[in-house]
Amino acid sequence: MTAFDDLMTFQRDTQALTEIAGRLAWDQETVMPEGAGPQRADEVAAIEKVLHARRTDPKLAAWLDAIEPDALSPVDAAQIREIKRAQARAQKVPVELSTAIARATSAGQRKWADARARDDFAAFQPVLAEIVALRREEAAALAGDGDLYDALLDDYEPGASGKDIQAMFDVMRPRLVKLRDAALGATYQPEGVTGNFPADAQMALSDKLANRFGYDLAHGRIDKAVHPFSSGSGLDVRITTRTEADDPFNCFYSTIHEVGHACYEQNVDRAYLLTPIGRGASMGLHESQSRIYENQLGRSRAFIGWLFGQMEQQFGQAPASDQDAFFATVNRLQKGYIRTEADEVQYNLHIMMRFDLERRLFAGELDAADMEEAWNDRFEKDFGYKIDRAANGVLQDVHWAIGLFGYFPTYSLGNVYAGCLYDALCADMPDLDAGLSKGDATHATGWLADKVQRHGALYAPQEMIKLATGTSVSVEPLLSYLETKFTEIYRL
Template sequence: MMSYDALLTYLRTTEALGQVAGRLGWDQETVMPEGAADQRAEEIAALEEVIHARRTAPAFADLLAGANPVDDVQRAMVARAQRGFDRSSRIPAELAAEAARVNAISQHRWIAARKAGDLAGFLPTLQQVVALQVAQAQALADGGDAYDALLDGYEPGMSAARLTAIFSALRPGLVDLRAAIAEKPPAPHLNGHFDEAQQMALSQELALAFGYDLSRGRIDKAVHPFSSGSGADVRITTRTDAADPFNCFYSTIHEVGHATYEQNIRADFALTPLGEGVSMGVHESQSRIYENQLARSPAFAGWLFGQMRDMFGDFGISDAGTFARAVNRVAPGFIRTEADEVHYNLHIMMRFDLERALIAGDLAVADLEEAWNTRFAADFGLTVPNPVMGVLQDVHWPAGLFGYFPTYALGNIYAGCLHQALRADLPDLDDALAAGNPAPALDWLRGKVQQHGGLYAPADLITRAAGFAPTEAPLLAYLQQKFGALYGI
């Protein structure tokens, strides 16, 4: 036990430093002075050097070798720590620090480029980011597939080949459902001006309803909503649009799904490799099931309709049923984060193919916009009018997050599996949702998924929770049933 305890002490210090690095990133996206960007990049790079040194230190290797775990939790802890050591050891310290520095600078420049619509001015920075990602991918792959090496950092055990098979099985059902909906009358839009301060007030009520503990978190605004941190300090951001309050409300609920996953992990796992979500696919399963299967359900939408009428008055929709169709409006659009459930995964499949080509060297950064626009026209039948509506819309590539995008679609698939099992266990859930109370579902997710943190491998965790191995079938069945009822298909 003494040798294992020594390892745990070492790990907790390293994880604490990682949390500090995350806080620097949160600050950069929310309240950092604009003129501090270059200095912040140097600070992040310096901290990455310290963390990388700890993650690859010979003393750490010795602690791992002598840990002698005696139960399942200890064995999982050592295995996760060993995995981290192995991955970090393949990347030279100088490369890790330089990538952290450039990614921080790039993220700040992306905000300015997105605001100005200046893709040409941003491309040299993006080229640097991609070059550093390729270098890290090749170091991690050690002769294997470079993209798989990046993907494994977000979804352990997954491969591009496996994702291609999953997406190939998912795409036809989505395309057929989209075509069927397109033949029906469109769902209504909201009309009116929705005060942004009032939006933030209602978004906080929604966050609390979905279990977010504000004594261990906070809600701020950012260009791109995100969740940051774990354990006792988990922060989220959202955004507002005076013409579209759904953007604020559902972004908030989505990020609360991420945040409560982190807040609900076993307290004794805090500041250890088990004290965070096991993968981004599982993480996304929580945010998507909160946002879509629960908060966009007709039952919960009926409650939200009443809340919005009380706060904003008449906004052109007369009844809860029509409001539920507005909440679940299906139409092709340019922006991934605003996409409906039917189109969303098609956005992800496009990004998956493009980023694989970038990492493989089959697509040059200079040709990315043309490739994006051509593929978007083929998949969505729309001509991208400008880079803000196209390749500049997402923060992921500017921030060096290659291999991240496909986990969004995988999270939807996991959410479909969990939702099927959840509904079987909670047949009266709609009664609670209609009263604005998702607690029964949240308790189920906390017990089946969230409390375990990194204890189980991603697919094993979903299998344990749902009672069957992950498959795209429950997601397709849910979408067909829900939108078939909403659109009379």
């Protein structure tokens, strides 16, 4: 056995333990007994302690020192890059802090769900304060003399910075606001959703949608959760969705979105299974897959024509008078509080708000106790109406309860990446709509699997987009797509 072989054997067990930790999180948000939360927090903390020890094990340094970099293949070099990255991060964060974060965020998820159900931010605020304090301490350990928020952002999007994200948002915001205001002020307004749609029937059609987008249920499953998510990699990749009787699109597009995440993980080259590159390269790239599945493909006129017929079969009705009206209804802009239910135009405005609040939080300008008021003030400023209750405001997302500060910007990066990928997809596949109109997205998803998903974390995020599309990352494809689509829908 060479040093590289020994290192990868050790790493395989580390990756397997990481997957076990992820399965505990999936269980907690789906089927865990209500009273099991305190014990689960201890279980998660115990696994984190083991993982931290493995990531800082002195044997890693010995193996790495013995490996000759010039002798490595590109794949092996990428494996070493990811191992060194995890090692360097773990060495900066004390094990006591790492396990405290794991315990607090495991407990925080259940407490958030309870507070959200009761619209009670005051009950959740001490939990949030503890998590923020721990993550600030972690950010300080990681950042050194650098920016605290950038240190957290780098966990989810390697190489990204708050400054670069802000510059991107400065370009996007004026055009998005202009398009939103024009659409909401247009003479023509699409029909709203009407009717009652039983949960069982929604889930049945949800299963069909997952299949149409290529999700392999032999290596996955669909469950319900308060906040939809995807979990796992390789041979075990699970998703969740949710149902609302008066809004079936919440279920359908949550499912398609999470299927995008899941297919990324399922389609990584099996040779990379349980290795550092055997997963998505970043959350921005992950979101590019979920957002292009959900929006450019799932909300396209061609695919929606097929969905119209499916809804008539499943429910005996479609929530619009004909296919053209249905296309407009599915893509309708409307006032609303919830990010995950937001239309394509306003979605990034939700992310910009969260990004600004998070940066202020880690710059010391806000504390946990300030977040509800700060959220409500900023929402009214950006959207023009008041938050009605905490569940529609500061408590709507699970991210802060599980410590995911720095994660939100990756949603917008994902939209931007998706815009670039969709341009290239359309150029390579001029007959794209022919399959989508029959409810078959697999030609498009197959293209994404080949261009992006099979590579896992072999390439850095923006390098991956350039290799897949032939061009550098730009916001222009996304903005042009949105302006063209919604100018047509609203007859502007």
